[in-house]
Amino acid sequence: MKKLVLIALILTFIPVARAQKDPSEKPKLVVGIVVDQMRYDYLTRFYAKFDDNGFKRLINDGFSCNNNHFNYMPTLTAPGHASIFTGTTPRTHGIISNDWYNKFEKKSVYCAEDHSVHSVGTETADGEMSPHRMKTTTVSDQNRLHTQMRGKTIGVSLKDRGAILPAGHSANGAYWFQGREEGNFITSSYYMDKLPTWVTSFNSSAKAKSYMRPWKTLLDINTYTESGPDLNVFEGGFEGKKTAVFPYDLGGLNSANGGYDILKVTPYGNSLLVDFALAAIDGEQLGADMDTDFLTVSFSSTDYVGHNFGVNSKEIEDTYIRLDRDLGRLLNALDKKVGAGQYTVFLTADHAGVHVPSYLKSAKIPAGYFDSDAFDQAVQDFVSTAYGRDDLIENISNYQVFFSYKVLEENKIDAEELQKKIAHFALQYEQVNKVYTRAQLEQSGFTSGMEQLVENGFDQKRSGDVFIILDPAVISYGVTGSMHGTGYSYDTHVPLLFYGNGIKQGKTYAKTVIPDIATTISALLGIEFPNGFSGEVLSEVLK
Incomplete structure (x- = not known):
């Protein structure tokens, strides 16, 4: 009787073992x-x-x-x-x-x-x-x-x-x-x-x-x-x-x-x-x-x-x-x-793209163009007036402000205070939607919203000290053609299709994110x- 039970158990588990994917069945090419x-x-x-x-x-x-x-x-x-x-x-x-x-x-x-x-x-x-x-x-x-x-x-x-x-x-x-x-x-x-x-x-x-x-x-x-x-x-x-x-x-x-x-x-x-x-x-x-x-x-x-x-x-x-x-x-x-x-x-895609803002404006949808050169100069002028120096900012690019830390240190200027002052000034500027500082990104663990997107794009060693976010559908670009770079859905929402060896047939509307791709292929x-x-x-x- 015990032998019969043992045989039955073995037979029960054989199909399960055969259903497992043989490691040698990996795709030959990804x-x-x-x-x-x-x-x-x-x-x-x-x-x-x-x-x-x-x-x-x-x-x-x-x-x-x-x-x-x-x-x-x-x-x-x-x-x-x-x-x-x-x-x-x-x-x-x-x-x-x-x-x-x-x-x-x-x-x-x-x-x-x-x-x-x-x-x-x-x-x-x-x-x-x-x-x-x-x-x-x-x-x-x-x-x-x-x-x-x-x-x-x-x-x-x-x-x-x-x-x-x-x-x-x-x-x-x-x-x-x-x-x-x-x-x-x-x-x-x-x-x-x-x-x-x-x-x-x-x-x-x-x-x-x-x-x-x-x-x-x-x-x-x-x-x-x-x-x-x-x-x-x-x-x-x-x-x-x-x-x-x-x-x-x-x-x-x-x-x-x-x-x-x-x-x-x-x-x-x-x-x-x-x-x-x-x-x-x-x-x-x-x-x-x-x-x-x-x-x-x-x-x-x-x-x-x-x-x-x-x-x-x-x-x-x-x-x-x-x-x-x-x-x-x-x-x-x-x-x-x-x-x-x-x-x-x-x-998949490396980013998406916004409708041409001039086209959106013709359809009565809020949109516009941002003069980044004028903004950069305004920030420089504000800091020069506030501190009596024109060498505190080393660079402004990619909607980021980079400080000259050597000058700040030599003049005993507090970096966080300067970050806050620039952020407050920038928020008064037309078409600027949000501003984040290095201190915020280093001290906070954002879990949602635009704040999380900025934090995930922030490299502590390579990134700047103040980060500027423009209004939706506002770009610094010519009046023809499309642009990208923001955290709004028109730039973040891209296709993701899997096909072939080891892939199921189906679809999902659950949210997925770009870093999921490499881990999924690694698991495959x-x-x-x-x-x-x-x-x-x-x-x-x-x-």
Whole structure:
């Protein structure tokens, strides 16, 4: 009888044991896709224009997090890419902006610049880049460590920061587009001494030149009812063309618009990047063995088009319709090259973007433009009058005020008192909504609201001493095109889609945040989390 009971118990537990995921069933390749300046509502606005192979495939066959937000500010490109892949916020990974005032070097620094390395693939200084300013590891770094460096990581983008920061510190390669007269993908000696054969072959194929053709809408422009009229006063356009209306003759406009750089401001830049990503999969044999590889792909043209034409333009609609087809092309190629069900994809954005304020004002929605130069001078004048000195403020940038602590110390001026006085003055200024001081951020643990977003973006060593928040839909920018950087929902709400190996089919409206991505992918792979992580595992996403 006891034997029968034992056998029954064993049989009861066998199905459970078989249901557990075999660690060897990890995806062969993880593809992390970032779409620069993509609002969440682009998925819903343009859904009817998408075909079945791109965004719809990711949404309907994968898992969609529909209430996904950045949990810090500023919502800019470099902090966005770093946060997605490190699983934490600028307060920990240290990429506090695209560029910032370095109080130790007494100058503005760029997030990826590194003059200790040299350019590879160009004679210009545009390749003097590395991830050395990013303090923490990425999920791809952790995968490299976990696989004893056998798992490869390749990062590609039109922007240097879009390729470098996602790929992490230990990447096999990161490549970005060198425009102007060259039209090539380049890299840095941080990764290698010369371009691989597959990259030189791609560059010599004149693929970039093939896109110097007219940009007209992919579909009948009269069907683009999800965007405003083609002719309006809210768009920038190109030098050499009087109006920002379709079509755009890139062959005739390129010389007045940066040569090959004009491709960045069209959907053809995204198409070129997919061409290069496919070449990378073949050239590096990504996903060809049982050690998981990483490919990070950052689509930058969406950001350039948004800044130029705005989020309500026909140009942005056409850019996303064409990006949808390029995504389908990438996914179909992954099915063939790596194998259907053998790879995992996640797609998100590094930030979203505001409607053009002049357009909002025309619709009677509160919005406006902020003269940051005038404000900076007003703050300087106020401090000079109050203290009789003009050297207490060392720098004002990125809506932050940096003090000269040496001068404060020499003159026995209390830093907290100066912070409070500037904050009180700034709050009287029109279009300034909130002001926070270093003392507040160092002494308080905010758990919600704009205060928490500012705190999560505050690096104690790199950030300033007073922080300025403008009114909603108020930007310091030109009167055409869209901008981003705030903690308001139009900048924080972005898509988050998971698809492929190990991913459930479904959706959620529960709030998720950007740092959750890297921790979720780490859990999927069974690897250690990035060393500064603050995100949660989205267990509902994983099988």
